Amino acid sequence: MPRYIFITGGVVSSLGKGLASAALGALLQARGYRVRLRKLDPYLNVDPGTMSPYQHGEVYVTEDGAETDLDLGHYERFTGVSATRGDNITTGRIYSTIIERERRGDYLGATVQVIPHVTDTIKQFVLSDAGDVDFVLCEIGGTVGDIEGLPFFEAIRQLGQELGRDRAIFIHVTLLPFIKAAGEMKTKPTQHSVKELRSIGIQPDILLCRCEIPIEPSDKRKIALFCNVPENAVIEGRDASSLYDVPLEYHAQGFDNVVLERFGLSDAPEPDLTRWQAISKAVNEPDGQVTIAIVGKYTVLIDAYKSLMEALNHGGIANAVKVKLRWLDSEQFEQPDAFSALEDVHGILVPGGFGERGAEGKIAAARFARERKIPYFGICFGMQMAVIEAARHLAGIEGAGSSEFGEPKVPLVGLMTEWAKGNELERRSKAGDLGGTMRLGAYPAQLAPGTKVHEIYGAEMISERHRHRYEVNIGYREQLEAHGLVFSGLSPDGLLPEIVEHKDHPWFVGVQFHPEYKSRPFDPHPLFASFIAAAMEHSRLV
Structure with a gap:
C-alpha cells in the first residue's frame, strides 16, 4: 500500500513547492523507493492548454497527450518517472466529471454538494491508479486560504484521517523573509500560514522554510514552538546555485530523514546520491561556455520555456559546458538593424508558439542562421518558420506562409484536419473547441538513413511528444528538397513532416515535436546534446 505525502504552500506563491516535491521524490528514489508525483490545481480551467504562457508559464505535455502544469516537468526530470493524464487534476476537471455524473443520474437524486461529492471526487483522483x-x-x-483551493484542502484533510498517521503526512512550504532594514528574519508569516492551515483541520508534520540566509537556532525553536512541530522538522530551504543541487542540499538539511521518521521508517537505507553529485559537479564546474540565443515571443516570462531551458542545460551537462541563454523577442528582428544581437552567439533556437505576432522575426532569425552558418534549432513553430524561410528565399515560392495567420498565397503550413493515432483516425475542424484538440502526446517518426538526425539518434524509428495544430504541407517536399532542405523525418505513413534539415549547413535542424519534454539531467536528449556540441564547435570559429 502506498504512503501519501501532501505538499501545501503558504504566504505567497512561487515558493518552489513543485521543485521541493521533485527533489524529495528523487531522494526517496535514491534510497530504493518507488515514487509517483501528482499535482492538484485549484483553477477552473479543465487543463492549462488554453491558458496564455503569461498567465501560467509552460504547458507540459505527457506521453499520453495530457496538457499539464509545468511542475510535472520537474517531476519527470528529477525522477525519470513518466507522468500520465491522471497526475494533474484541476477544479475544472473535477467539476466536469461531477456534472457528467449528475446528468447521467449517477447520484440517484441526491443534491450534489461540495461535501461529499466534490471532495470525494478529488480523493478518488488522488488514490486512483497509483500503481x-x-x-x-x-x-x-x-x-492556503485561497477560496478556490478549499475543497482540495478539505479532501486531503479527510484523506489524512482515513489513511492514518502511518500512511499520510503533510509538508507545508512557507516563507521566512529577511527584513534588511531591521536586520532580522521574521517568523510571523510562517506562523500565520500554519495557523491558517490548522484552522481548516490540517496540522503540518514538516515545515520547509524558504529563506535567503541560514535560520538561527533560536528562530527554529520559535517556529517549532508556535507551529507545533518538532525542531528537527523545521527544514531550511535556501536558494541553490542550480536546480540540480536541491536534492543534495535538502538531504544535507535532513529533509528525507525526517519524512521517513514520520512514517516510522527510520531504518531505511542511506541514499545513493552519486548520480546527483556527478550532475552537480558538471553544472558547477564546467570546462567552457557557449551562448545560445532563444528567439521567442514570450521571452519576458521565461517560465514559458521551462523545459526548453532545462533541456539546453542538459545539453551543457552532456558536453561539460555552461550554457548561457540570451533571451530575444522575435519581434525585434522584423527591423533590419536588430541582427547585431545575434552576431556573437554560438547557436540560435526558435521555440514553439502560437499566433502571428513575431512570426516574421522568427523567419528572419532562421535566415540569419542559415546564411551565417550558425547552428540553428527550430522546435514546432520554429521548424515551420524555417521551412517558410527556405521556401521564400531558396525555392523562390512567393507568398509562402501559414494559414494560422489568415489566407496566404501559398499555404505552406496548414491546419491539420485528420491524422493517424495508432489504429484510429483523429479528426479536427477549424470551428471546433481549442482545448485538448491539438495533436498531443507521443507519436512515432521514421528517420531517413544518412541524415544528420539519423546519426544523432542512432535509430531509424523514434517517438517524441507533440503539441501542435498546424503542419508543413508534404506536397512541397520535392520542390524544397531540390534546394537543399531535406525532409529527414516523417510520420510512419509518410504524410506528416516531422524533421527537416539543411544538408549544406553545419547544424540546421527543425523538428515538429517538442524534444525538451523528454530530456533529463542524467539522460540529456540527443538533439540538445548534439546542438550544444555544434555550438561549441562554432564558438571555436568566431
Missing part, C-alpha cells in the same frame, strides 16, 4: 509504488507525493497548487 506499484511506495510513495505518492501530491502537491496542492496555490496557497
Whole structure:
C-alpha cells in the first residue's frame, strides 16, 4: 500500500513547492523507493492548454497527450518517472466529471454538494491508479486560504484521517523573509500560514522554510514552538546555485530523514546520491561556455520555456559546458538593424508558439542562421518558420506562409484536419473547441538513413511528444528538397513532416515535436546534446 505525502504552500506563491516535491521524490528514489508525483490545481480551467504562457508559464505535455502544469516537468526530470493524464487534476476537471455524473443520474437524486461529492471526487483522483509504488507525493497548487483551493484542502484533510498517521503526512512550504532594514528574519508569516492551515483541520508534520540566509537556532525553536512541530522538522530551504543541487542540499538539511521518521521508517537505507553529485559537479564546474540565443515571443516570462531551458542545460551537462541563454523577442528582428544581437552567439533556437505576432522575426532569425552558418534549432513553430524561410528565399515560392495567420498565397503550413493515432483516425475542424484538440502526446517518426538526425539518434524509428495544430504541407517536399532542405523525418505513413534539415549547413535542424519534454539531467536528449556540441564547435570559429 502506498504512503501519501501532501505538499501545501503558504504566504505567497512561487515558493518552489513543485521543485521541493521533485527533489524529495528523487531522494526517496535514491534510497530504493518507488515514487509517483501528482499535482492538484485549484483553477477552473479543465487543463492549462488554453491558458496564455503569461498567465501560467509552460504547458507540459505527457506521453499520453495530457496538457499539464509545468511542475510535472520537474517531476519527470528529477525522477525519470513518466507522468500520465491522471497526475494533474484541476477544479475544472473535477467539476466536469461531477456534472457528467449528475446528468447521467449517477447520484440517484441526491443534491450534489461540495461535501461529499466534490471532495470525494478529488480523493478518488488522488488514490486512483497509483500503481506499484511506495510513495505518492501530491502537491496542492496555490496557497492556503485561497477560496478556490478549499475543497482540495478539505479532501486531503479527510484523506489524512482515513489513511492514518502511518500512511499520510503533510509538508507545508512557507516563507521566512529577511527584513534588511531591521536586520532580522521574521517568523510571523510562517506562523500565520500554519495557523491558517490548522484552522481548516490540517496540522503540518514538516515545515520547509524558504529563506535567503541560514535560520538561527533560536528562530527554529520559535517556529517549532508556535507551529507545533518538532525542531528537527523545521527544514531550511535556501536558494541553490542550480536546480540540480536541491536534492543534495535538502538531504544535507535532513529533509528525507525526517519524512521517513514520520512514517516510522527510520531504518531505511542511506541514499545513493552519486548520480546527483556527478550532475552537480558538471553544472558547477564546467570546462567552457557557449551562448545560445532563444528567439521567442514570450521571452519576458521565461517560465514559458521551462523545459526548453532545462533541456539546453542538459545539453551543457552532456558536453561539460555552461550554457548561457540570451533571451530575444522575435519581434525585434522584423527591423533590419536588430541582427547585431545575434552576431556573437554560438547557436540560435526558435521555440514553439502560437499566433502571428513575431512570426516574421522568427523567419528572419532562421535566415540569419542559415546564411551565417550558425547552428540553428527550430522546435514546432520554429521548424515551420524555417521551412517558410527556405521556401521564400531558396525555392523562390512567393507568398509562402501559414494559414494560422489568415489566407496566404501559398499555404505552406496548414491546419491539420485528420491524422493517424495508432489504429484510429483523429479528426479536427477549424470551428471546433481549442482545448485538448491539438495533436498531443507521443507519436512515432521514421528517420531517413544518412541524415544528420539519423546519426544523432542512432535509430531509424523514434517517438517524441507533440503539441501542435498546424503542419508543413508534404506536397512541397520535392520542390524544397531540390534546394537543399531535406525532409529527414516523417510520420510512419509518410504524410506528416516531422524533421527537416539543411544538408549544406553545419547544424540546421527543425523538428515538429517538442524534444525538451523528454530530456533529463542524467539522460540529456540527443538533439540538445548534439546542438550544444555544434555550438561549441562554432564558438571555436568566431
